[in-house]
Structure formats: structure tokens, C-alpha cells
Amino acid sequence: MGKELKLGAEARLTLKDNVVVKERIKKSYRLAQIDSVLRKERTSKEASLLQKAARAQVNVPRVLKVDKENFAIEMEFISGELIDKIIDEKLARELGREIALMHDNGIIHGDLTTSNIIVKSGQVFFIDFGLGEISDSVEKKAVDLRVLKEAIRANHPAAADKLNEIILDSYKRHSKKATEVLTRLEDVEKRGRYKER
Ligand SMILES: Nc1ncnc2c1ncn2[C@@H]1O[C@H](COP(=O)(O)OP(=O)(O)OP(=O)(O)O)[C@@H](O)[C@H]1O
Ligand SMILES: [Mg+2]
Structure with a gap:
């Protein structure tokens, strides 16, 4: 048995010999048959998104093994730090450039918070594609960016405006569909504010 990295609501992560095993755990509130279908689906979906991202040269952990019977993915351990603590302008x-590359390859992350982004040797890596999907939807890309902006705002209230501006500026420089996505992001944020009232 390896060292437990994290026991979350959905998955147990263990580390052994530089390999991370992410195993989707049983949810007893779900009917057993449905539970096993869902865990199997999410396991293969996450693995295939990681593989597609890797093929597109997006920085992600390499998938070493997919074990659907045990609802587990074995992947490369990215030995770095979560970006939430260390994000700076550089x-x-x-980050903006790497998100542009991911989106331009039709990959939506689905949970783009700062705890799903690891920095290693100055490079950003994405993990946790369990809620991701293959899509070219402008709306979904805008929502990815909104989730990230909110996460940065929560972690770095004072520096957030500047950091978010840099991320989006870099996204704009590197993504082909940036104008559409950033316009939609403004709409998504307006809608959010309207709902809050
Ligand atoms: N390949 C990896 N390399 C290094 N650390 C990892 C790797 N995969 C996961 N981790 C660590 O384990 C944590 C949880 O992993 P992950 O986000 O995939 O699972 P999760 O169950 O969705 O967790 P959460 O609910 O926090 O999002 C990450 O925040 C990260 O610190
Ligand atoms: Mg996570």
C-alpha cells in the first residue's frame, strides 16, 4: 500500500513509487448497480480526457494504467505545488496560455479551480478531469474561466484583479476563439450577478 494523498468525497488518492492511484470510491447512497456504472464511466472518461490532453501537448500527468474493474487510474505523480499558494504574474x-491550448483542442476541464492546477519547474499542469468533457462550446469554455477567476478571487483577494487580467490577456493572445469566449464570459458573469440579487 502506498501513502494516502487524499481521501475526497469521490475518490481516494494514494502515492507509491511516484505513481498516483486515483480510485473512485463507493457511494452507499446510490443503488449498487448504478453506482458501479457511474464509477466505471467517470474513470474511463477522466482517463480518456487526460490522454487526449497529453496528445495535444497540454501539461497533464501521463496515464499509466486504467483499471476499470477497480475504478482506478494510475498516473504520473506531478511533484510540484498547487498553484493556489504560489501564483504570481509569470x-x-x-496558465492563460495553457488553458488556451486545452480549449483550442476541444477540452473542457469542468472544475478549473486552483486546487486542480499543479506547478512544477515553472510549468502548469492540470489534474482532476472527472467533470471534464470534449466540447467546443463557447459557453463551457467561458464557465471554465469563470470558475478559475472565482477561485483566484477566493485565494488572493488583493491581487486577484491583476492576476485575472493577466490570465485572460494571455488566453486572448493564444486562443483562436478567444474573442467569442471572453465576450461570453462577460455575459456569464452578468448572469451570475443578476442571480445573486
Ligand atoms: N497526478 C498527481 N500528481 C500530484 N498530485 C496529485 C495528482 N493527482 C492528484 N493529486 C493531489 O491530490 C489532490 C486531489 O486529487 P483530485 O483533484 O484528482 O481528486 P478529487 O477527489 O477531485 O479532489 P477534490 O475534491 O479536492 O477536487 C489534488 O488536489 C492534488 O493535491
Ligand atoms: Mg480536485
Whole structure:
């Protein structure tokens, strides 16, 4: 048995010999048959998104093994730090570029918070594609960016405006569909504010 990295609501992560095993755990509130179908589906979906991202040269952990029977993915351990603690202007620029590459390859992350982004040797890596999908939807890309902006705002209230501006500026420089996505992001944020009232 390896060292437990994290026991979350959905998955147990263990580390052994530089390999991370992410195993989707049983949810007893779900009917057993449905539970096993869902865990199997999410396991293969996450693995295939990681593989597609890797093929597109997006920085992600390499998938080493998919074990559907045990609802587990074995992947490369990215030995770095979560970006939430260490983000600065240089990393913000790097992050915008890497998201542009992911989106331009039709990959939506689905949970783009700062705890799903690891920095290793100045490069940003995405993990946790369990809620991701293959899509070219402008709306979904805008929502990815909104989730990230909110996460940065929560972690770095004082520096957030500047960091978010740099991320989006870099996204704009690197993504082909940036104008559409950033316009939609403004709409998504307006809608959010309307709902809050
Ligand atoms: N390949 C990896 N390399 C290094 N650390 C990892 C890797 N995969 C996961 N981790 C660590 O384990 C944590 C949880 O992993 P992940 O986000 O995939 O699972 P999760 O169950 O969705 O967790 P959460 O609910 O926090 O999003 C990450 O925030 C990260 O610190
Ligand atoms: Mg996570």
C-alpha cells in the first residue's frame, strides 16, 4: 500500500513509487448497480480526457494504467505545488496560455479551480478531469474561466484583479476563439450577478 494523498468525497488518492492511484470510491447512497456504472464511466472518461490532453501537448500527468474493474487510474505523480499558494504574474501568463491550448483542442476541464492546477519547474499542469468533457462550446469554455477567476478571487483577494487580467490577456493572445469566449464570459458573469440579487 502506498501513502494516502487524499481521501475526497469521490475518490481516494494514494502515492507509491511516484505513481498516483486515483480510485473512485463507493457511494452507499446510490443503488449498487448504478453506482458501479457511474464509477466505471467517470474513470474511463477522466482517463480518456487526460490522454487526449497529453496528445495535444497540454501539461497533464501521463496515464499509466486504467483499471476499470477497480475504478482506478494510475498516473504520473506531478511533484510540484498547487498553484493556489504560489501564483504570481509569470505563472498567471503561463496558465492563460495553457488553458488556451486545452480549449483550442476541444477540452473542457469542468472544475478549473486552483486546487486542480499543479506547478512544477515553472510549468502548469492540470489534474482532476472527472467533470471534464470534449466540447467546443463557447459557453463551457467561458464557465471554465469563470470558475478559475472565482477561485483566484477566493485565494488572493488583493491581487486577484491583476492576476485575472493577466490570465485572460494571455488566453486572448493564444486562443483562436478567444474573442467569442471572453465576450461570453462577460455575459456569464452578468448572469451570475443578476442571480445573486
Ligand atoms: N497526478 C498527481 N500528481 C500530484 N498530485 C496529485 C495528482 N493527482 C492528484 N493529486 C493531489 O491530490 C489532490 C486531489 O486529487 P483530485 O483533484 O484528482 O481528486 P478529487 O477527489 O477531485 O479532489 P477534490 O475534491 O479536492 O477536487 C489534488 O488536489 C492534488 O493535491
Ligand atoms: Mg480536485
